Every structure is written in C-alpha cells, then in structure tokens.
Amino acid sequence: MxxxxxxxxxxxxxxxxxxxxxxxxxxxxxxxxxxxxxxxxxxxxTDLPGHMGQYRVEADHALSPALQQYYALHWxxxxxxxxxxxxxxxxxxxxxxxxxxxxxxxxxxxxxxxxxxxxxxxxxxxxxxxxxxxxxxxxxxxxxxxxxxxxxxxxxxxxxxxxxxxxxxxxxxxxxxxxxxxxxxxxxxxxxxxxxxxxxxxxxxxxxxxxxxxxxxxxxxxxxxxxxxxxxxxxxxRGDGGSEHWxxxxxxxxxxxxxxxxxxxxxxxxxxxxxxxxxxxxxxxxxxxxxxxxxxxxxxxxxxxxxxxxxxxxxxxxxxxxxxxxxxxxxxxxxxxxxxxxxxxxxxxxxxxxxxxxxxxxxxxxxxxxxFALSATVYNQALHAVAHIPQGQRVAAFVGRGCRTGWNPHRLDHLPSLALLRRDAFVNDQWNIGRTQVVQPIYFASTDPGFHYGQDPSQIVMAQPCGPAWSLDRSLAELPRERFDFVWLITPPAFNPHGLDGMTEVWREGAQALYRIPHDTPLPAR
Structure with a gap:
C-alpha cells in the first residue's frame, strides 16, 4: 500500500x-x-429478550421478592x-x-x-x-x-x-x-x-x-x-468461573x-x-x-x-x-x-x-x-401468552428447533424471557456463563437433580434427541412439575401429547400454547 x-x-x-x-x-x-x-x-x-430480562432484574431486584428468589444480582x-x-x-x-x-x-x-x-x-x-x-x-x-x-x-x-x-x-x-x-x-x-x-x-x-x-x-x-x-x-x-472451552x-x-x-x-x-x-x-x-x-x-x-x-x-x-x-x-x-x-x-x-x-x-x-415484521407476529403472540401468566410464576418454556442448524438466526431462542421482563417470572432460558454476567439464575442449585431446567439451553428442544439438545418428549417427561407453575410451548416439534397429561391449557395461538400445572391434584404416573 x-x-x-x-x-x-x-x-x-x-x-x-x-x-x-x-x-x-x-x-x-x-x-x-x-x-x-x-x-x-x-x-x-435473537438474544435481546434474554438481555431485556436481565435488565429487569438489574432494575427491580431490590423491589421484587420473586426476582430475589429466582436470580442473584452481583454488580x-x-x-x-x-x-x-x-x-x-x-x-x-x-x-x-x-x-x-x-x-x-x-x-x-x-x-x-x-x-x-x-x-x-x-x-x-x-x-x-x-x-x-x-x-x-x-x-x-x-x-x-x-x-x-x-x-x-x-x-x-x-x-x-x-x-x-x-x-x-x-x-x-x-x-x-x-x-x-x-x-x-x-x-x-x-x-x-x-x-x-x-x-x-x-x-x-x-x-x-x-x-x-x-x-x-x-x-x-x-x-x-x-x-x-x-x-x-x-x-x-478476577472472574468467577465460566467455560474455558476452545x-x-x-x-x-x-x-x-x-x-x-x-x-x-x-x-x-x-x-x-x-x-x-x-x-x-x-x-x-x-x-x-x-x-x-x-x-x-x-x-x-x-x-x-x-x-x-x-x-x-x-x-x-x-x-x-x-x-x-x-x-x-x-x-x-x-x-x-x-x-x-x-x-x-x-x-x-x-x-x-x-x-x-x-x-x-x-x-x-x-x-x-x-x-422484522414477520418476526414481530410471533413476538406479539408471545406477549399475548405472557398476559396469561400471573406475577412471579415459574415457567418451563420449550422452543422447538430442527436438528440441523437453519440459515437464519433462530429468533425465538430467548423469547421466554418476555415472561421475566413483564411478570418477574422464573424462566429456564437465562444464561449462566460466570464472570461475564452480573445476573445469575439461582432457582436451581448446581446440585439440584433438576439443574438442567435452571438455565439456557434447556428451553431448546427437538423432535428427537440431537447432540446436547433434548427431545420435547424427554423434557416433558423429566420435568420436575412441583418446581414449575406453567409450561409454555413455542413452535413445538412433533411430540407425544401425553406428556401434558394433568396440565390445563389456558391459552393457545398458532403454534404457541400455555399450560398450567395444577399443584392441588396428584401428578400423573410417569
């Protein structure tokens, strides 16, 4: 030059x-x-709803008992x-x-x-x-x-x-x-x-x-x-952990x-x-x-x-x-x-x-x-689902994906965090990546048998197991129902509907559906 x-x-x-x-x-x-x-x-x-959930925790953690129970905030x-x-x-x-x-x-x-x-x-x-x-x-x-x-x-x-x-x-x-x-x-x-x-x-x-x-x-x-x-x-x-994967x-x-x-x-x-x-x-x-x-x-x-x-x-x-x-x-x-x-x-x-x-x-x-306009349709549906979730509830959300990575960024991966954003809810799509975060999900401890459901990427499910991702059938079958109040399905893959037995559908729009987990009735046999 x-x-x-x-x-x-x-x-x-x-x-x-x-x-x-x-x-x-x-x-x-x-x-x-x-x-x-x-x-x-x-x-x-793609990641913005998850970040917005974190912004809600950072802004309101001191004022919300639910957020204090579900998330730690360490500036x-x-x-x-x-x-x-x-x-x-x-x-x-x-x-x-x-x-x-x-x-x-x-x-x-x-x-x-x-x-x-x-x-x-x-x-x-x-x-x-x-x-x-x-x-x-x-x-x-x-x-x-x-x-x-x-x-x-x-x-x-x-x-x-x-x-x-x-x-x-x-x-x-x-x-x-x-x-x-x-x-x-x-x-x-x-x-x-x-x-x-x-x-x-x-x-x-x-x-x-x-x-x-x-x-x-x-x-x-x-x-x-x-x-x-x-x-x-x-x-x-000094950092506080995090993956060192290369x-x-x-x-x-x-x-x-x-x-x-x-x-x-x-x-x-x-x-x-x-x-x-x-x-x-x-x-x-x-x-x-x-x-x-x-x-x-x-x-x-x-x-x-x-x-x-x-x-x-x-x-x-x-x-x-x-x-x-x-x-x-x-x-x-x-x-x-x-x-x-x-x-x-x-x-x-x-x-x-x-x-x-x-x-x-x-x-x-x-x-x-x-x-953006096409994606906004699904986002608006998600906001309608969130309107049916009471304040401070615990939501197990499952976002369907194909086993092969598609071309475009999968913009629904962190859509469940809209429930955290608007309802101070616990959702299972928040990151837990150590030193790069000030917000940490703590509802499931690392020694908890249901720890898989405590963080990203437990919300991502497939029709069949694919690499580290679980199938929706397995995710529903092993879900610790006593720890959650709702199941939220977003563009779910094909699955056995018996995995929802005992739950009550409270909302459905297109491919999205919201189910309440009743805690006053015996859980179905697994």
Missing amino acids: PAPAHDAPAHAFQAPRPWWMRRTALIGFFILIMLPFLYPAIPPL HLNGNLGADLILLPLGQLLGLEPATRILIMLVPILTLLGFFNLARTVHGTVPPATLFAMPLVFNTPFLFGFVNYSLSMALMLNAFALWLRLGQSNHMALRAGLFVILSPLLWLCHVYGWLVLGLCATCAECARLSDRRWPSLARMLLRLLPLTPPFVIMAFW NYNWSDKLVWIAKLVCDRWMFFDIASAVFLVGMLIFLLRSRLMRPDPRLGYPAIAMLALYCVVPSAFGGGSYADMRMTPYIIALGFLSFRPRPVAVSGSAASRLRFLPVLAVGFFALRCLGTTAS
Whole structure:
C-alpha cells in the first residue's frame, strides 16, 4: 500500500459536497435504518429478550421478592456492561421497553456515523466506496442480539475517528487525556470494542511511521499508552468461573463470510455477501481507486486475526464471526478515487458506484424491515401468552428447533424471557456463563437433580434427541412439575401429547400454547 500524506486528511483539492452527503440524502439514510424498528414492539434480535430480562432484574431486584428468589444480582466490573449501565437510568426515565427499543435503534445509526466520521477524517470527504459499508449496519452480530458488542463496535468506530483526527491536528496531549478516560469506558461497554480500537490505533500509528526511521517506534508506543488503562483493571479483576472451552474450525470461518448479513432468506443473504465481497475485490483490483493505510492496515490486521482466533475461547462464543462485518467495512472505508485524470468511461463507472451502493443499502434495509415484521407476529403472540401468566410464576418454556442448524438466526431462542421482563417470572432460558454476567439464575442449585431446567439451553428442544439438545418428549417427561407453575410451548416439534397429561391449557395461538400445572391434584404416573 502506498504511504499516505500522514498528518492531514488525504485530499488535495476542495471538491463540492457529493450528493450522498447532502442533508436530504443523510436524512434518507437514517430513515431507512429506522424503518425496521417502527412496527415491532420489541426488536426481534435473537438474544435481546434474554438481555431485556436481565435488565429487569438489574432494575427491580431490590423491589421484587420473586426476582430475589429466582436470580442473584452481583454488580462487578467486567467488560460487558454497556447497555446495562445505560438502561438503568434511561429505563427509569422512559420505561425499560421503550428505552431498550431506542437504544437498539441507535446502534446501527451510531455505526453509520462511525463509518462516515472515519471516512471524512482520513479522506477529507466520504468517497463512493464508503457507501458500500452502509448495509453492514445490519450485520450478523447485531441480528444475533449481541447488544453490548454491537454498541461497543459502533462507539469504537467513532472513537477511532476521533483518535485519527486529534493525531492529524497534532493535539497529542488532548488525545492522551481523552483516551485515558474513553478507553476504560469502551472496555466497560464490551472488551472487544476496546481491543479492536487498540488494534486499529496501533496499525494507524504504524502507517504514520512507515516512511520514517524506526527509532520513532518508541514514540509510537508512548502515544498508545492512553489506551492501556483497562489492562490495569483486568490485572486486579478476577472472574468467577465460566467455560474455558476452545473451538477452532476453519470451515466455519468460510461460512461466516457467507453469513456476513445473515437475516432470513438464504439466497438474498448469500447474494448480498457475494456482492459485498465482490465489490471489495473490484476496488482492490481497480486502477481508479487506492486504499489509505490508516484504514487498510487495520482491515488487514483484523483479517489476519480472524484467520487464527478460535470461534470460542475463555467463555466467549463467536469470537471470529463478530469481526467479519467490520473487516469488510474497514476495507471499503479505506478506498478513495485516485487524484488523476480518468477517461470518460472510467469516470462514468465512478459516478455509478454511489448509485449502486445506495440502491443496495435501500434494498437491504427494506429486506430487514420485512424480516422484522414477520418476526414481530410471533413476538406479539408471545406477549399475548405472557398476559396469561400471573406475577412471579415459574415457567418451563420449550422452543422447538430442527436438528440441523437453519440459515437464519433462530429468533425465538430467548423469547421466554418476555415472561421475566413483564411478570418477574422464573424462566429456564437465562444464561449462566460466570464472570461475564452480573445476573445469575439461582432457582436451581448446581446440585439440584433438576439443574438442567435452571438455565439456557434447556428451553431448546427437538423432535428427537440431537447432540446436547433434548427431545420435547424427554423434557416433558423429566420435568420436575412441583418446581414449575406453567409450561409454555413455542413452535413445538412433533411430540407425544401425553406428556401434558394433568396440565390445563389456558391459552393457545398458532403454534404457541400455555399450560398450567395444577399443584392441588396428584401428578400423573410417569
């Protein structure tokens, strides 16, 4: 890669503002981003209902005897608290559900602002190539409901832009003072956001030094010191358990590239991933565009890290998948047109790029809107079921799945937590993953014979046993009925209805049904 003109935005002339950066176009982009959130009462992101249940525990634990019986709340410093800390005060002001809806909608908006801020900082404008990153605001980690991670990455993009801007203007003391504060806050939001900021900043500083003498390496390391305070926090912080399972699978890495924007329709999503990767390859090969190392080097470094990092380690999951949209996005952000005269046909191709990018962005936003609307139907049914559950009850929920993993994220996995959110109920879908949580399900102790029913993934059932997942028949047969008040079936697979003998159906809508377990009659023989 050619070295940039380092300490200033890389633009040699003042061009008029392009049409995609005018006010009407920007308003149009943000309206398109907000469209998917207008209809669903709760954004249908896979893990979000589970997180919202945790937010309820964090907000009301001291006021609810039921929550105190079912869940432990232990506040401690850890790098996974972004949305939790924001929603505590915001939920008190607006109500937890509206506040969560607003925060989730802000994540893709902040991500888009981060793309634009980085492009303007490095290039002095927003080049056409940047627009191809816009569809990645609805990326797979976001659709999976990785709330703190997605929020931290959105903030990371804007923080990285600030880092570069202050470096270009030679405000090193101001930058150092700001990032001594900002880096721990970003770590507190999610550790990955802070780690990626450190990687990007290091690569950008290396790009600044690429045409200078290596004795400047010491100066570069000194400039990076403001990003290191979280190391001090982690040196004194000790986790409280959690899985140390490691998993590395090269074939999965290829799958996650195909699932760059994995939403609902396999053909649409794969075609979109092929289009984005193809456009990035086109830009790499084009003589009309050139990459800036301050963004190109971070993209290459993240790609190298993606190739070697395990999918799961240290209690975390999908570590590699989370990086894919941001690798591609930084690749697009790094490109700008070469400042040379081009032929008429080449110029027309450059003029066509923003039209193609904006059209594709609009198509993906409309697709996401349709997908969210379809999911909202099932979510609304779930809210109707929750209305039939009294306050503080114990709910054994079972969500049907196929043995083979489908294409789209299974958005119903943590739907049962809506009963925790609205009824302070115990539900068996909450995570119990040790040090990354402040909320722990405690209704079933680890020595309890029914411990399986005390946490995720006991809510996921199949028609037949499949790997660690139980069949619905087994889950109903071994259910400790004396410990639960309701059974909630969500898109159940085929099962023997005798497993429900002795229960009373209190609600049914579509594939969802709610059964009461009477405790004043003898239990049926098993």
